[in-house]
Amino acid sequence: MIRFVVALAPEADALVRRYRMEPCDGAFRWFRSREAGEAALVISGVGKMAAAAATAYLHARTDEEPLAVWLNFGTAGHHDRPRGDVLLAHTVTDAASGARFHPTRLDGPGLEAVEVKTVDRPEADFDSEAAYDMEAYGFAAAAIRFSTSELVQSIKVVSDNRETTTAAWTASSVRDLIEPSIDVVARAADRFREIAADLAPVRRERTESLALVEAYRRRFHFTTSEGRRLRRLLQRWAALEPRARKGPEDVEGSSAADVLDGLERRLRALGPSVLEPPV
Numbered sequence: 178m179i180r181f182v183v184a185l186a187p188e189a190d191a192l193v194r195r196y197r198m199e200p201c202d203g204a205f206r207w208f209r210s211r212e213a214g215e216a217a218l219v220i221s222g223v224g225k226m227a228a229a230a231a232t233a234y235l236h237a238r239t240d241e242e243p244l245a246v247w248l249n250f251g252t253a254g255h256h257d258r259p260r261g262d263v264l265l266a267h268t269v270t271d272a273a274s275g276a277r278f279h280p281t282r283l284d285g286p287g288l289e290a291v292e293v294k295t296v297d298r299p300e301a302d303f304d305s306e307a308a309y310d311m312e313a314y315g316f317a318a319a320a321i322r323f324s325t326s327e328l329v330q331s332i333k334v335v336s337d338n339r340e341t342t343t344a345a346w347t348a349s350s351v352r353d354l355i356e357p358s359i360d361v362v363a364r365a366a367d368r369f370r371e372i373a374a375d376l377a378p379v380r381r382e383r384t385e386s387l388a389l390v391e392a393y394r395r396r397f398h399f400t401t402s403e404g405r406r407l408r409r410l411l412q413r414w415a416a417l418e419p420r421a422r423k424g425p426e427d428v429e430g431s432s433a434a435d436v437l438d439g440l441e442r443r444l445r446a447l448g449p450s451v452l453e454p455p456v
Contacts, residue, residue: 187351225315232319247320252336256303266331
């Protein structure tokens, strides 16, 4: 599922139509596609705190996928780019604190990447090369808790610059600005969905490895260094063929050290390359 977080209804309308979303009841205005698992969207309101709260809300109201696509979409100002330019954030910066989030750079969306700087009040000076918005950092700080950096992305449409302002904007003018960008946004979202599918086997192996670690920790006390060795050995085990995925449960021992030595012997028996760290 693609989850969109959008500040204002006029910015969201074209996406709601594109993905055939229907309104749902709740504390935030939010929408879900008629086709199960296709897309969901929440209208956060203005500001990074509102964006963070809306992101957490949408996560709670939709299926909790381990690798979900999260996309912040809306307008942003820039000092010289023309209105209507569509930009992808390579860095999201909180102007107040200087904190940064770096979405993993992706091949495929075909969008020019810029820094997006989140400010607490509308920007008029545009004193850097960044695009300026008021939600992206709050969104990213929340969404990264629910997914991975490849799939937490922000796309902005330039709404104003030093030559133009949004002072006289209406809901209709915002819709007119957004409408031409929707095909571009949808193609990018489809690319992010493909990446999520490619990452699923990797996430599954990591999850299985962590489950094995916890199972062994319930049986024995592992020191910090022993715990690191345990994770390395069980990561190797979880990467084997499906028949081995439940772990070497018959490894015996009276201590954590005995178990670790037993795991290593079992892995060596499968072939020397099994214990080599991945390239």
